[in-house]
Amino acid sequence: MEHRKAVSLRPLVQSFLVLCCLCIVALFVSACSSMTGNLSGSGMASVTTMISDPATCATPNGPFSHVYVTITDVKIHNSASAGANDSGWVDLTPNLAKAPKQVDLLGLANNQCFLASLGDAQQIQAGTYQQIRIILASDSASISSNACGNGSANCVQTSKDSTFHTLSLSSEDQTGIKIPPGQMAGGGLTVAAGKTTDLDIDFLTCQSIVQQGNGQYRLKPVLHAGEVSTVSASINGTVLDGSTGKPVAGTTWVAVEQKDLSGVDRVVQSTIANADGTFVFCPLASGNYDVVVSGVRSSDGALYAPSIVTGVAVGDTTGNIKLNAPTLPAASSFANLNGLVTSASNASPAAPISIDATLTALETVNSVVYTIPQQPAASPFYGVSQVVTTVAGPVGTPPVACPSGTDCINYSLPVPSGSAYIGAWSSGGAMLSQPSPLASYAVDGITTSTCTANDVNSNPPIALTGSGPFANVAVTTNLQFTGCQ
Template structure:
């Protein structure tokens, strides 16, 4: 599997450089295992098949020094193992209709620092046969992908050398770039989520969380993303290490999926296709947990605190954070609340009431394997612990209260799918 990003060391950017922006519109990125393949050879592999329907306009000077984070051009795609010897980058013709283009009358342009005037960036063959990157310009001589592996391809423009001011005053793109595998500290974990029943991408919303164990051995969410319309997802860049991927979803008709968990996957690997199983327990396959959080200072008076709430579930020897069912009412994987003074609060406290909707079924769990992940349901119904982490209001991630973390008792879903959780009482808060 490969993901493609684009970057540039912005040495000629304003205010001291001549260009405020350099916009190019990319319609496709392709690769070939043969160093001699011609433009029309059928062996070219499309790395960004969705890009042709929705070309992406990139500011080469607005993406400086961020490598993988810069601009992921398309969803991660399954590629056969091999050593890809050629890469080509295809740009949109300047006459193409690009919705919301930042160029006034073309698909590609430069914006000058001096007067902010916009000038069409003229192309030669780049929109037809693509900007060629032969093996001699690819790090290690080729883009190597092994079975069950994912790597990131960073296309690195040298913008200052790539733009030529011609005698007639027009600007022309004369690409100077190379390609190569990014370092292991900027690799990705990719995959695709499918509905187990239909074998197709989910008709609804899928949230994918990347998790890693904290000092206490609890899986915490370090990144989360929504899967694309084709079910694909990518996390990039991520530090070296081993992660777990936890996936939840909701169909367009409101039916929740039971969580799917892929364990022990390292960066540089792909989950492949991961199935989601529609819930059959509870109301629309989901459960509602509601409760109250209180906070008070050392003088036993109410005080404001920021609280992050999440649902934990233990499967075997592992404890995972189960993201909230993704919908309009729950746009985030976890719930962030703030306590406040209210006549409904217990005496001497500030408080906040909360409710979270979670999958009712137990998760399907499987360890990563390059040959494919086999998922097995841990239990028919979930058992949740509500976890609260207190932070100083406006302090970002500065812990507050003593202790700064409180957990509820475990709540198994047996006959009721609407549970009231015990109060989490934070004390000794600032």
């Protein structure tokens, strides 16, 4: 009798074991699904990784002959908030760990507009990725065939005395340089199953190097990234003074922009127009861009009203873009947007913590928000944005005591007081008009540190009023970064 009971229970035991296995598999699949987030389960894709840099600070016009960085890895993640040590990172350059790549960011690009390839194509899961991290070698690392004359893995060589200086890192050799969605074309990198995607990392060198008070150089990295084509893919044009029909007698910044997920036009690439007014952007991902131009007149420092040409496709030329000289006196042609950036840690209670933040001026034109390249009177200046570092107060002029539990820094962004001229691209040249005489601005701050919000905006926009002068216009809403680590 007991034997018959044992035999009759075997099927039940087997069914129970099968059910347990199925449960475990289901839990495993569920866990994997939660880890991959917005990754597609439809297949695999290939990604190649390259570096570019439309440098504006190279000799003879800039202070540097060479800027060398040594890259040891590039990783990508589907989550914008993933920490450096979180799971789910995908290695795009596994071979760099054994053979780091030293790249001269001021070197000559090849015919395809790239400075260097960072390895062979890698197979990754298809889907959308929203964060990239670039790991640099520590300054003391031993590098084969090191081009830095002082033995550092990362260095700058000045054009004035040809001296090599160590390019100091913060955490780029540990946690890596973070490229968040706001600095990725389209707000993220989408790779399709069965396709090969060419990822370009645009290293904005000239905005990323700061000479500190002790004379040493430090990397405050500003990067953009996005899919490109290795075939010729460019936008070009010419900037002219609207009153003379000749190249602007001063400095002209040109930026190509695309909307991010919140509808704000973000800079994808930027450059200074040549002496004859011409400019070229390459490489660019296929699609449409807005070309935004601003300029400063060298004779008196007056700022031109910006010009915006919308809907420019890769492969097109903008033709001549006119910049309209200010009708106001030079002192009234700009406004200073002033304020305070604060940063607090995620501790409880919050404690001061130092972060780097990239600040840009956003102008609303016809209900659309565009990034306006800055044209500060201070020289030298090599970027469309301003990078600041919060520190323990008091700081600035006049001194400002940081709010309790924060580090802080004053900022001042000089921007054109005249509203932008805008028009849609046309093969015969864009017809630009000015919707209003004076501009409306907000200040935007993005940090690569992990904070509660990595993108902080000073909305609502400030509408400039009156006939000037505008030098004392101030942003009263501080940019507050909280929960940082």
